[in-house]
Amino acid sequence: MSILSDDLLDTIRSRAAGYDRENIFFAEDLDDLRAAGYLTALVPRSLGGLGLSLREVVHEQIRLATAAPATALAVNMHLVWNGVAKTMLDRGDDALEFVLRESAAGETYALAISEAGNDLMLFGSTTDAVPQPDGAYEFTGTKIFTSLSPAWTRLGLFGLDSTSPDAPKLVHAVVARDAPGITIVEDWDTLGMRASQSNSTRLEKVRAEPSRIIRRLDPGPNPDLLIFAIFANFEILLSAVYTGIGRRALELAVANATKRTSAKNAGAAKSLDPDVRWKIADAAIAFDGILPQLDAVAGDVDEQVDRGDQWFRALVGLKIRATETAQFVVNQAVRVSGGATYFAGNELGRLYRDVLAGSFHPSNEDSAHATVATALLGPLPQ
Template identity: 65%
Template sequence: MMQILTDDLLEAVRGRAAGYDRDNAFFTEDLDDLKSAGYLTALVPKELGGAGLTLRETAREQGRLAAAAPATALAVNMHHVWTGVALFLHRRRDHSLDWLLEEAAAGEVFGFGYSEAGNDLVLLGSRTQARPDGAGGYTFHGSKIFTSGSPAWTRLGVLGRDDTSPDGPVLVHAFVTRDGGGFEILDDWDTVGMRASQSRSTVLDGAPAPADRVLRRLAPGPSLDPYVLGIFTTFEILLAAVYTGIADRALELAVEATERRTSMKTGKALSQDPDIRWRVADAALRLDAIWPQVDHVARGIDDLDDRGAAWFRATAGLKVRATETARYVVDQAIRASGGSSYFSSSELGRLYRDVLAGIFHPSDDESAHATIAQSLLGPLE
């Protein structure tokens, strides 16, 4: 399995994570190091100037990065989502996003501007207005939240709704550029965890997307368009990998803590306490099931499996299982490690705050259950 991230790079990233979290600062130095290592081209094919990793390999690398610095991994995820979508299409003979792969190889950084407050439709609808510019392009007007990597993106994928079409409303998927203007990034990221991601709100006020950067115009609602399928599957798989990486690190810290701490009752390390041993083992028991699932689902994308709508069930379920398992593992690790993890200087305490963000990413628990129920029972009548 190919790797880009060296142990030295990961240790440097880990060494900065606590400071970024404490200062609520963007991961500037991490990003510079990751760029220099060629990591932002992980999913760009070699023939287009990239590293040529598969989605499965990149998911594993994202897990390793998340174990060192969760917020850095989460923000980089959004760039990888777009290169992953472009690769998804490229390998299925749709070259409409080849320009994105080429620009990523040239150093452009991609952000994900789809999330909106109160919009539980996610890819199926939008509160943002997409207004035709008369030349085949659009301007976008609305507010996006959780725009990870806000200080650094140079290209932002956006979704808006055009209600002016004579054929009925359409959802417009397009890209705007940082130097194109028409937007404001708010300084409003002061959160419990994932602080270095600086996932600030973005107010679109006429941000332009020319005709050649309008990728899809689709009817609102469910779609099996490869562009939508590529977004959904890549997003869910890479999110699952990030949170599983957090769980990996939490378990590692729990083992270190139980071997280091001793019991006054017995004089032995807590790793010899049957209750503590059960707790650590139970965390590992659950965690051991997740990476094989990530590998299996990602390999299906890499192998061009044609599952149609079944991909939504497979990847939504993976994301929920991974994030919920990660929360459980971190919780067990804290219980096994003791009160020192409650201090703000504790890495495990920081992971406890960071892992909470997993419940807010789509697909959330309710949405995943609805997707799976529909696959089994059909749509609600």
């Protein structure tokens, strides 16, 4: 089942350069995606959504990213929360069923995990989570890279409770946009992924109601289903976006090689140049290796395959391969497409800027290699 029609993708593609140039949010894209039902793609039909699998949404996100990477990346954050809720519900945990119901009713979710200087990611937080007498929590801190900043209505976040008798505990919760104490800091002026408008979010005693406290977990690596669900959906859907960038770059490389000519070779098309052909083939060979891995990992989440302690190895490996391969494909596409890609407004030049963001998303190269080494060799001695 495909939600995103070719006409819709063409319309979204036509706006991408303007959003990037003006550094503005993809408001019209979001309206069109909502009208198409895309924001309910992962919501089960029984709860009012379209009922797609994670694997199916991966393929939709690849297609969306070929048209507008920043739009796809930002929408990802809403889809991640829906994927988390679905992953948990599929396994008998309804703690986040309200996310699916609210998404079906029109709420838009954003993800607030990243914090400046915090390389622990899900295993620690610099945001304070202060317990209240009625079971609520108040969060104080600053979250960075909060995609969908102009549009989200629900924010999934976490912070550290260091005062309760059983402290420390990492507290995961959801807050509403109209909760007092939330400030959107308009600081998103970046090299790429500009339309995502992933501004920082300042929290000052922001209250999460008792019914919206999802988990209280020990800091550090944790086998809890919530952590697996966040990690799996984030890494898989993120990999889909960068795979889409790679696909589009390869398409542009082929088109540009066919259109460009060589004075040195009597006006022959660049597509007849052996060096150009080798570079395009090299990019295609690398790109073709991502799709089967992405399909397999997403499918195993859908089918609840038990990979045991090798799950995180698979997820970080996928993310690193997808983002680094996308960067390689874009680089090869630029090399065969010539100096025109260096001009502002060139689509391939924009992909070159957008694809760099893949290096900054978790898991980064160092943490991914540490995760895989631990899975294969065991943990380092303390």
